[in-house]
Amino acid sequence: MKIRQKDCVCEIPQHAAVLGDERASNAAPRVESGPIAVLPESHDDSTRGGSEVFRSAVSDAGGVITELNENTRGLIWLSYKKSAELGEVLASNPQLTWVQLPWAGVDAYADVLAASARPGLVFTSAKGSYAQPVAEHALGMTLALMRLFPRRARAQSWDAVPKGISLYRKNVTIIGAGGIARELIRLLQPFDVRITIVRRSAGQVPGAFSTVTTDRLKKVLPESDVVIIAAALTPDTTHLIGAQELALMKPSAVLVNIARGPLVDSAALVEALNQERILGAAMDVTEPEPLPDGHPLWSARNVLITPHMADTPDMTAPLLADRISTNVAAFLSGKPFVGVVDTEAGY
Template structure:
């Protein structure tokens, strides 16, 4: 019986193929760095591994035998809205691997906002020696909206700073490292006592604008908002107004409704706002983080087919 062909479409495709071949018998791995390379070998591949946002429609069309896509990302929205993708194709993601990098970005934004690091960089450009009091994270309260793997990773980093960690979730009522868990209906109460509100909740109809104008108004004027989830989780227009009106002290946004963020967006000129270009999930060891998840799923697929896979994404009907 011929080995099942797996197309690996990624800048590190060769490394993935070499390491997976050692750990996952019964597969023939096909590396492709460019779309052109992928199209040359796609016809007989039953499995596709790649970064979901960069998988083009042409590649899907060229894979009539496709049974399963192992996304090398957590977000798979691009694939879910692709009509060319057959309804019986299973999609899995790499949920669970992004805790270190996303939690570190959240800590970076908290410290940069509290200590006014952008102002220091601006002063450096003009050779201006200016000092001001430097707030500590110690004894501050951080409210994490969403209690998944990334939230737990962030809590594990905040607690050693001496921070008080709270959370907002309807799914979990008690989590190690969290002083208190609020229901989503209590988000304004949670925000009101926080010095930092960090949004890490999955995006969907129930979490659309979970942080809206009312939540922002409930926050302390000295508090900061950080969004590393999805742009739609936060009302961006309300954030601009809150910053202009001094309702909150500042914000750090890594995700936006439209990406790249339009040059005409009022966010660019909003005061006390740090914008990062959706880098939260990136790291200098991304392939090494994703590979064990891929290997585990490939071996599970070999043993039990699609029903044995982990991190299966529910596709819209």
């Protein structure tokens, strides 16, 4: 949407960041500020529009952009595919004190974070920045599954069998307590659902009917009509939903994953779908990814697959630019960063 003011056309942001508990982090120590490099020169399609929008975000917040040299203290890294290259940059530039990563999830950088962690170096991510478009996608997938859209869309003859489930007043379990979960709580309000949040640490999430820790996941699955995965991928959460968890779900329940593919055991999911042990599954992320042609998940019963498109570059670029501006201002002023990465926890 655009609005005209005098002689200029100004963009009205489509989305805004939604933060979890990490409104701003005081855990990270104040770091030495200085010039900021924006790398790599050739980056991913995920940062469509070129690096200029992100360079402008640095400048608009008062940052000085420089080529990487001995005086550089900050680094804006725009690629999730080139994690090994980031590791090389960090190893050869011990003067860096702050690195901004482009994605909410940092599992692609796990090895780099482990190898590069040191006192005086802070990593920040885009956690919370993309919550609104991703939550919107999750809601759409949920409704599509419950109304059997995958089956209806593939039908080539009139199917008069009256099937479909309403979302109203159902039990919705959301695994994760970050920005996506918080935005889903807001989006689900008109449906009068009963929301249970499953999270790693204790603490009630506002708007949820109940909040439980991950060790109680199997306790809440049998009562869940909808299970939405919005958790970070770590060694502890790999295959968080496997054969045992799927067996606990209702035959009328649906599973939605908009987080990371390896959170779900794909083989177990295919079996559960084809044996009609759950009603359906919607995956924006898969294991493996990209999902190869001919993979059994493509032809599983009542499955909906989108190719990691819960958000698009047109949606994420302005949100990442805003996070960069916020953290550049924090970097220069010594105020708390937003989205500080816990290198030990992995998110």
